[in-house]
Amino acid sequence: MIRHFRELYQxxxxxxxxxxxELKARYRGSILGFFWxxxxxxxxxxxxxxxxxxxxxxxxxxxxxxxxVGLLPWIWFSSSVGAGASTISxxxxxxxxxxxxxxxxxxxxxxxxxxxxxLSLPLMLVLGAFYGVxxxxxxxxxxxxxxxxxxxxxxxxxxxxxxxVTFRDLxxxxxxxxxxxxxxxxxxYQASTIANAEARTLLTLANPLAILITxxxxxxxxxxxxxxxxxxxxxVASVGLLWTASWIFESRREDFAESI
Amino acid sequence: MDAIxxxxxxxRFRKRTIRGEYTTFKSELLRWLRGxxxxxxxxxxxxxxxxxxxxxxxxxxxxxxxxxxxxxxxLKLITGIYAPTSGTMEINGRxxxxxxxxAGFHPDFSGRENIxxxxxxxxxxxxxxxxxMDAIIAxxxxxxxxxxxxxxxxxxxxxxxxxxVATHVDPDILIIDEILAVGDEHFSKKSLAxxxxxxxxxxxxxxxxxxxxxxxxxxxxxxxLDGGRIREVGEPAKVIRHYQQALRLAEAQGTPLTAPAxxxxxxxxxxxxxxxxxxxxxxxxxEANAPLPVELxxxxxxxxxxxxxxxxxTEQGLEVRVGFTTRRPLSDAGFAVDIRREDGTQVYATNTxxxxxxxxxxxxxxxxxxxxxxxxxxxxxxxxxxxxxxxSQGTAYSNGLQxxxxxxxxxxxxxxxxxxxxxWIIEPGAVPQRSAAS
Numbered sequence: 001m002i003r004h005f006r007e008l009y010q011x012x013x014x015x016x017x018x019x020x021x022e023l024k025a026r027y028r029g030s031i032l033g034f035f036w037x038x039x040x041x042x043x044x045x046x047x048x049x050x051x052x053x054x055x056x057x058x059x060x061x062x063x064x065x066x067x068x069v070g071l072l073p074w075i076w077f078s079s080s081v082g083a084g085a086s087t088i089s090x091x092x093x094x095x096x097x098x099x100x101x102x103x104x105x106x107x108x109x110x111x112x113x114x115x116x117x118x119l120s121l122p123l124m125l126v127l128g129a130f131y132g133v134x135x136x137x138x139x140x141x142x143x144x145x146x147x148x149x150x151x152x153x154x155x156x157x158x159x160x161x162x163x164x165v166t167f168r169d170l171x172x173x174x175x176x177x178x179x180x181x182x183x184x185x186x187x188x189y190q191a192s193t194i195a196n197a198e199a200r201t202l203l204t205l206a207n208p209l210a211i212l213i214t215x216x217x218x219x220x221x222x223x224x225x226x227x228x229x230x231x232x233x234x235x236v237a238s239v240g241l242l243w244t245a246s247w248i249f250e251s252r253r254e255d256f257a258e259s260i
Numbered sequence: 261m262d263a264i265x266x267x268x269x270x271x272r273f274r275k276r277t278i279r280g281e282y283t284t285f286k287s288e289l290l291r292w293l294r295g296x297x298x299x300x301x302x303x304x305x306x307x308x309x310x311x312x313x314x315x316x317x318x319x320x321x322x323x324x325x326x327x328x329x330x331x332x333x334x335l336k337l338i339t340g341i342y343a344p345t346s347g348t349m350e351i352n353g354r355x356x357x358x359x360x361x362x363a364g365f366h367p368d369f370s371g372r373e374n375i376x377x378x379x380x381x382x383x384x385x386x387x388x389x390x391x392x393m394d395a396i397i398a399x400x401x402x403x404x405x406x407x408x409x410x411x412x413x414x415x416x417x418x419x420x421x422x423x424x425v426a427t428h429v430d431p432d433i434l435i436i437d438e439i440l441a442v443g444d445e446h447f448s449k450k451s452l453a454x455x456x457x458x459x460x461x462x463x464x465x466x467x468x469x470x471x472x473x474x475x476x477x478x479x480x481x482x483x484x485l486d487g488g489r490i491r492e493v494g495e496p497a498k499v500i501r502h503y504q505q506a507l508r509l510a511e512a513q514g515t516p517l518t519a520p521a522x523x524x525x526x527x528x529x530x531x532x533x534x535x536x537x538x539x540x541x542x543x544x545x546x547e548a549n550a551p552l553p554v555e556l557x558x559x560x561x562x563x564x565x566x567x568x569x570x571x572x573x574t575e576q577g578l579e580v581r582v583g584f585t586t587r588r589p590l591s592d593a594g595f596a597v598d599i600r601r602e603d604g605t606q607v608y609a610t611n612t613x614x615x616x617x618x619x620x621x622x623x624x625x626x627x628x629x630x631x632x633x634x635x636x637x638x639x640x641x642x643x644x645x646x647x648x649x650x651x652s653q654g655t656a657y658s659n660g661l662q663x664x665x666x667x668x669x670x671x672x673x674x675x676x677x678x679x680x681x682x683x684w685i686i687e688p689g690a691v692p693q694r695s696a697a698s
Contacts, residue, residue: 013386017377021366028368097360098381099340254343257336258273 004246007101015104015111022112037116038123045071048188060190062131062221068124069220070187070213076117077153077209078178084109084157085164085171092260102256103249106161110153114146128220136223145215145226148235152208155241162252165259185209186217208234261352263433263464264315264338269347271308271333307333309488311347320465322475322496324503325485326529331468334485335359335435338466353432353464356383360437361422367411371402371421374410378425392428399454400424401447420447427454433464438471472500473603487528501662506530508598512648513656553590554623554649554658557583561645561666572636574670574679580631582647584658589622592651595629600663602642607677613652637679638668 008015027036048071049064060066087105088095095102125135164170184203186194191214194200204210211234215226308330315321325331336342337349339357364381365374375396379389397406400421402413410418455478458465469475475482475496482496484503492499506529513530562579563572572578580597596611612619631647644663650656670679 014377014380017380017386021369021373021377025366025368093360094364094381096336096341097357098363099355099357100381100383257341 001243001246001250004103004250008103008107011101011104014100015108018104018108019111019115022108023115037119041068041072041075041120042123044075052188058189062128062133065124065128065131065133066190066217066221067188068127069216070185072117072120072124073149073213073216074182074185074187074209076113077149077212078182079116080110080113080153080157081160082175082178083113085160085174087157088161088256089165089168089171089260095257095260102253103158103246106157107154110150110157114150124220133221135220138219138223138225141215141225142219145212145219145231148231148238149212151242152212152234152238155238155243155245158242158245158249162249162256165252165256181207181209185213187213190217205230208237261317262314262350263317263319263352264313264466265350266311266313266338267348267350269308269311269337269344269349270306271330271337271342272304272306272345274304307488308337308344311485311488311490313483313490313493315464315466317352317464318462319480320459320467320478322479322482323466323468323485324470324472324475324482324499325491326507329485330488331485332359332437335437335466335468339435351433354383355433355435356426356429356431357435358423358426358437359435361419361426365410365418365422368409370409371400371406371413372397374421375425378422379429382426382429383431384429388430396424396428399428399450416444416447423447423451427451427458431463433466434458436465436467436469438469472504476500489528491528504604505662508646509656512596512650512654552656552658553587554593555585555587556647556649556658557585559583559645559647559664561664570664570666572666572668574636574638574640574668574672576636578633578636578666580629580633580645580647580664582629582631583627584623584629584649585626586623590657591621592653593623593649593657594619594652595631596648596650597631598646598648598663600644600646601677602644605677607638607643611650635681636668637681639674639676639679640668640670642667 027033030036032039045064045068048067052058052067053063084106087109088102091105094100094105128134160170160174184207186204191200191204191210194203204214211227211230215231218224218226311330311334323331323334333342335357336359337344338351339355339359340351341357341359362374362378364377366377369377372393375393376386376389379392379396380386384392400406400417400423402417402421405413405417406421410421413421455465467475467479479496481494482499483493484491484499486506492502509530558581560581561570562581564577564579582595586593594612594617596609598609599607601607629647642665644665646663648656649658
């Protein structure tokens with residue numbers, strides 16, 4: 001684990017350059033260019049807002065803002081895991097020709113999507129201001145929630161990317177699980193509206209993403225501190241996951257060049 | 261201190277990774293349902309079978325061997341892309357490998373942006389790349405194109421840019437896999453000059469190439485890799501000679517040249533008999549170790565003037581005198597001659613069976629074969645002549661003598677391989693009309 005992150009630190013120059021390149025490459029050649037960073041989640045949000053405020057009415061005030069608060073971190077998570085699955089298996093050119101720590105590749109995916117998330121935060125705040133919702137002092141808890149999500153996502157992406165090298169079905173399985181996860185996570189609806197009490201407890205406490213998303217909603221939408229206990233347990237579990245993930249990654253790493 | 265020390269390194273691959281079959285849910289399920297468990301051994305392919313090699317600091321070593329003998333696997337092990345199955349590798353110094361040019365190039369980015377990423381991937385820091393940016397751009401000779409997307413480059417420009425980055429990494433140990441021939445003649449010269457500079461700076465270079473000329477001109481020593489083992493290490497000229505002899509011998513014996521890693525015995529080339537050096541551990545061909553029935557004692561090239569020179573004129577004749585002894589009576593023996601240009605191009609090969617030459621049966625215990633060429637008829641240049649004894653089926657009855665070399669000179673230039681007897685005639689008069697064929 002220590003070697004894993006020490007090498008990552010040694011290759012931080014590569015990591016930074018790759019993240020920069022990914023951010024630039026994503027919209028290179030398009031006319032609106034970097035604006036797509038903002039345009040994509042906005043259009044995403046408009047579709048859901050139309051669906052849930054006009055077609056299927058939800059009784060949530062400032063629904064568009066509420067949804068945006070949860071949608072942005074969900075996009076960070078799902079894009080990271082979705083793209084992270086094939087990040088090593090798609091880079092045969094690098095893995096078989098150059099020696100460099102493979103963990104840079106999945107880390108780049110997670111970091112790139114984190115930057116995208118951070119860049120779209122002002123958009124969320126502007127939307128809040130449009131509805132007259134201003135951030136309160138509770139945002140002090142925000143960096144902590146982001147940090148927990150980062151650790152959790154990194155751990156998951158390390159495992160998924162390492163296993164996908166030999167078991168290619170995983171990238172397709174992951175895509176479908178993400179779709180399921182989106183609806184099992186209270187992004188479009190409030191967790192409190194789940195009628196069945198047992199299902200509600202299961203969905204909100206056993207689903208790490210639900211804990212994270214409801215924490216973001218608590219900070220920005222409900223103006224309170226997130227629930228401490230679930231968040232702290234998730235923090236501990238995430239560190240454990242990252243530890244295990246880097247161990248799995250390291251033990252599989254020597255096979256990467258031969259297997260892809 | 262030595263730059264690279266490799267001890268008893270063995271590398272095995274699992275077969276499915278070589279065949280490119282991936283484990284999928286379906287394949288795993290099917291295998292499980294059928295209850296198939298292939299034995300672990302059968303699923304392994306051994307690419308390297310115990311390599312011991314030491315490369316001293318500041319030396320240039322060339323690695324030879326035919327396709328599939330394990331050269332690239334060895335380089336990937338040295339570079340650290342693969343880990344050895346067993347054995348140890350000791351690498352002292354920063355290593356840079358030019359296994360592939362342009363690793364990580366992104367087609368939509370400009371040359372300048374790609375230099376940055378590629379340089380960092382090859383092991384430079386961001387600051388180092390920025391510092392060397394101008395030198396790299398100058399070396400690549402791309403001019404204004406450096407700010408255009410790489411996808412608009414011609415393949416020559418692409419290679420030049422990639423090579424420029426790769427050679428500016430400034431490593432202690434440089435690993436090169438068959439990429440010196442980049443670009444046009446002018447750029448090749450520049451690349452060679454860069455390599456010379458590396459050598460002068462006392463850097464260690466490991467070079468894999470099929471261009472034997474490069475090895476003999478460039479390397480301080482050569483290692484011949486055959487069937488996953490080191491067959492010989494030493495003076496480049498000597499190693500190259502033995503390598504070429506073994507290749508020719510394999511051709512003459514009709515040994516199928518399959519991929520060594522896939523052949524059971526390791527697919528090593530046949531052993532050379534009676535050459536001046538003892539050649540390290542060869543296995544796989546038992547009959548090569550038994551003494552062959554004919555020994556060629558001497559091969560002399562004699563010019564018609566009587567001198568045993570190695571320089572003849574195109575229009576002159578040449579006689580080859582081969583002294584032989586037989587170890588047992590042979591009734592099915594003949595002799596073969598193979599003439600090649602220096603670069604290996606075959607000029608002419610024949611044997612006594614093809615030409616139905618009556619030979620005494622059995623062959624006398626001692627004797628001389630004379631192969632008389634009335635007129636050499638070759639273009640000026642250096643040639644080798646190889647004589648061997650064989651059966652009518654092509655089984656080698658002799659080996660071991662080095663091919664003799666001779667030089668052809670001619671007052672008249674002329675290009676190509678041969679100079680057929682010819683004359684020019686000019687006849688005045690009307691041009692004969694050709695029938696309108698078009």
